[in-house]
Amino acid sequence: MDPVLLLLLVLLGFMLAGSLIAVETRDLLSSVICVGAVGFGTSLVFLLLGAPDLALTQVVVEILVLVVLVRVVITRRDETHATSRATLPVGLVLLALGVMAAIVFGTLATGEDEGLTMRPFGDPLLNEQAEASVMAPAGEKAPEGAPARMPKSAGGAFLAHGLSESQGSRGTGAANYVMGILLDYRAYDTLGEATVVFVAVLGVYAVLRKVGRSRHAGNESDR
Amino acid sequence: MQGMSPIVKNMTRLVAGFIVLFGVYIVLYGHMTPGGGFAGGVILAGGLALVVLAFGEEFARKALTHEAAKTADSIGAMLFLLIALLGYAGGVFFTNLLPVGEVGKLFSAGIIAPCNIAIGIKVGAGLFGVFVALAVFRRAGAGSSTGMIEG
Numbered sequence: 001m002d003p004v005l006l007l008l009l010v011l012l013g014f015m016l017a018g019s020l021i022a023v024e025t026r027d028l029l030s031s032v033i034c035v036g037a038v039g040f041g042t043s044l045v046f047l048l049l050g051a052p053d054l055a056l057t058q059v060v061v062e063i064l065v066l067v068v069l070v071r072v073v074i075t076r077r078d079e080t081h082a083t084s085r086a087t088l089p090v091g092l093v094l095l096a097l098g099v100m101a102a103i104v105f106g107t108l109a110t111g112e113d114e115g116l117t118m119r120p121f122g123d124p125l126l127n128e129q130a131e132a133s134v135m136a137p138a139g140e141k142a143p144e145g146a147p148a149r150m151p152k153s154a155g156g157a158f159l160a161h162g163l164s165e166s167q168g169s170r171g172t173g174a175a176n177y178v179m180g181i182l183l184d185y186r187a188y189d190t191l192g193e194a195t196v197v198f199v200a201v202l203g204v205y206a207v208l209r210k211v212g213r214s215r216h217a218g219n220e221s222d223r
Numbered sequence: 224m225q226g227m228s229p230i231v232k233n234m235t236r237l238v239a240g241f242i243v244l245f246g247v248y249i250v251l252y253g254h255m256t257p258g259g260g261f262a263g264g265v266i267l268a269g270g271l272a273l274v275v276l277a278f279g280e281e282f283a284r285k286a287l288t289h290e291a292a293k294t295a296d297s298i299g300a301m302l303f304l305l306i307a308l309l310g311y312a313g314g315v316f317f318t319n320l321l322p323v324g325e326v327g328k329l330f331s332a333g334i335i336a337p338c339n340i341a342i343g344i345k346v347g348a349g350l351f352g353v354f355v356a357l358a359v360f361r362r363a364g365a366g367s368s369t370g371m372i373e374g
Contacts, residue, residue: 052257056249060265064350067272068357179254183335187317191307194342198300201349205293208356 242270250343260342267347292352299345
């Protein structure tokens with residue numbers, strides 16, 4: 001078996017166990033630490049699948065979130081009262097296990113015959129090849145100097161044009177393809193994303209603000 | 224929040240500068256190496272959060288205030304929007320006006336590097352502001368300390 005695939009499966013098992021413990025444990029601090037472990041596992045999975053940008057972002061965000069969560073949990077002295085919840089119906093659990101088994105079976109099966117089998121785990125569409133002329137945008141010819149077969153993926157057209165003189169990597173001048181797309185081709189999306197972060201920060205300030213809130217303000221505003 | 228032991232404080236003095244330097248590197252080299260404005264900004268916020276945690280609330284009130292974080296957040300957002308609007312000089316929103324340069328050099332990729340800097344300032348200041356809000360605000364409202372978070 002492919003060692004990377006094996007490592008990914010081990011990581012998936014680790015993350016699964018971490019998630020289950022995070023949900024089921026009674027100690028809040030243990031739960032937070034398990035969530036952090038799952039986050040770091042996610043980061044490693046990104047790294048193994050060849051997405052270093054995402055892996056870096058995931059690991060630094062995870063560190064910051066973990067610091068904040070641990071701090072909040074430690075300074076909060078009150079014990080969370082474990083509420084007794086009704087156990088899930090057996091049928092629902094069996095259904096979930098069945099779906100999970102189907103997914104695992106599907107991902108482990110190699111899709112040689114293009115039937116109902118899923119694509120092997122960790123084998124993205126990027127590895128598939130197609131004629132370069134097919135991938136060019138409508139009404140345009142394939143760029144000169146491009147190889148006859150190009151990666152067939154969501155970014156295939158970009159990658160194909162990246163080999164021509166005035167577009168792609170040479171067009172943006174960014175050696176990092178991801179940034180070339182994020183801040184040049186799709187900069188508008190990045191503006192929206194920045195706006196989302198801005199609004200989220202504003203929301204935190206509004207909820208946690210001190211100005212204009214007295215001790216009994218909550219009672220008065222309820223009326 | 225009184226700050227931590229002298230060991231933590233001294234280690235923070237040694238390490239915090241390097242963390243911030245790494246964040247700045249990730250932001251500035253975003254168009255060449257993995258990372259970019261968002262990841263670098265989060266690293267910056269993490270370094271500042273380390274300083275606040277180690278040196279305590281009083282230090283945060285004096286040097287790294289919530290108002291400064293708010294201002295830097297707004298400045299970063301405005302800078303990014305300004306770069307986008309400057310694109311109208313070349314025709315459309317977000318036109319890459321600056322010279323593209325040579326792939327792999329620091330001064331290349333046109334507006335991508337300035338955009339990364341703006342996003343880095345914005346994200347770093349925003350997340351640090353959230354951290355300060357979570358860590359410091361509820362102590363400021365003494366008397367109903369838990370009410371500040373949950374209310």
